Amino acid sequence: MNATAKLALVLGPVTEQDFFEQYWEKKPLHVSRSSTAHFAPLLTLDAIEAILSSQALFFPAVQLTQLGQTIGVSDYTDESRRILPHRLIERHHEGATIVISQAHEKIASLADFRRDIQSELKLRCQTNVYLSAQGQQGFNAHFDSHDVFILQVAGTKTFNFYEGGVELPYQHDGFQADKHTVGALSQSIALEPGDTLYIPRGVMHDAVATDQTSLHITLGVYATTLRDVLMEMTQHLTDKDAVYRKSVPRDLQARLYNDDLSMKDKLQHVLTPNLNLEGVDSALSGIADTVAIDSTQNCAGMLSAYLFRPAIGKTIQLDLSRLTSVERTDELIRLRTHGQVLEFNDPLRAVIEKLLTAGDFEVSNIEGLDGDQTQTLYTRLRCANLLIINDPR
Secondary structure (H helix, E strand, O other): OOHHHHHHHHHOOOOHHHHHHHOOOOOOEEEOOOOOOOOOOOOOHHHHHHHHHHOOOEOOOEEEEOOOOOOOHHHOEOOOOEEOHHHHHHHHHOOOEEEEOOHHHOOHHHHHHHHHHHHHHOOEEEEEEEEEOOOOOOOOOEOOOOEEEEEEEEOOEEEEEEEEOOOOOOOOOOOOOOOOOEEEEEEEEEEOOOOEEEEOOOOEEEEEEOOOOEEEEEEEEEOOOHHHHHHHHHHHHHHHOHHHHOOOOHHHHHHOOOOOHHHHHHHHHHHOOOOOHHHHHHHHHHHHHHHHHHOOOOOOOOOOHHHHOOOOOOEEEEOHHHEEEEEEOOOEEEEEEOOEEEEEEOOHHHHHHHHHHHOOEEHHHOOOOOHHHHHHHHHHHHHOOOEEEEOOO
């Protein structure tokens, strides 16, 4: 299943275009499905039992929560805060919700899923897992500061929406009970196994497991906002031009607090940046690099000794499915893949362009490269796990 299919698993039958035009950052979306096993390839209770049985897990990466109950960390961890699985499970059966944060770091199927969703959306993502006991609620009403997709794997859960909340909060502006008021109930949505529920950031909600134990994945998505672009542009501009690294002139600083408009106009002129199209391109490129590097590298097949034999005599082609994006400038070509960004200038850039369009290349016959350059290209692409290699011998 490729990255496009993974996103369709989350949204279908709603198309990506319809979702972003009608729902993204605007309103919740409930996708109801008849297949109760829709998300079974991503997560099962067996997979959770496997990591509890085989991995050293620590609080707060794994924790318990239960509305109206205080659960001490020492109730289910040892002195080093390592999870004691039997105690964790016992408290879960008494009503607590098990929360596995950054679950893609522990469960292989979610690592692949998160990697593919990031590749398709070009946005940073994370996965958390929630296992709630029948009839129990883990958290009070709140809002999230990032957009979330609830993927109901098993059991049933009712999500309640309330008035209040914050319109499109920043990532650092999370819910605070003493600051944000929960308003009247506005809507309730019952999730069945196989359903998806999208909740925009800032929308007030809570959730209650109903007549069955509920298991769901929360796919958190971190939007790239216009503010992010402006901040990235400002960073590029101030790195490039030393004038913005100078202190405010003393005479100007002292007169800022009076009515001398000429001095304020002068400062405004200095601080008005040249936010042009080139600056936008640089900012978006930097943000795309951040998203690529945030993704975990796909290492499938890299431990094969065959991969690290000499290049001469082999036929290679780029594995385009592992490229998240390609960017071209006057000086170089940039390949983004999971966990890294590779840059090539001439003469390697010209060969990369051919590999992107022409398919197979026999390594010994790459026009324009000498032996050292050929080996360099082969090694860089091989170590990035971007090659499909055929050896006729």
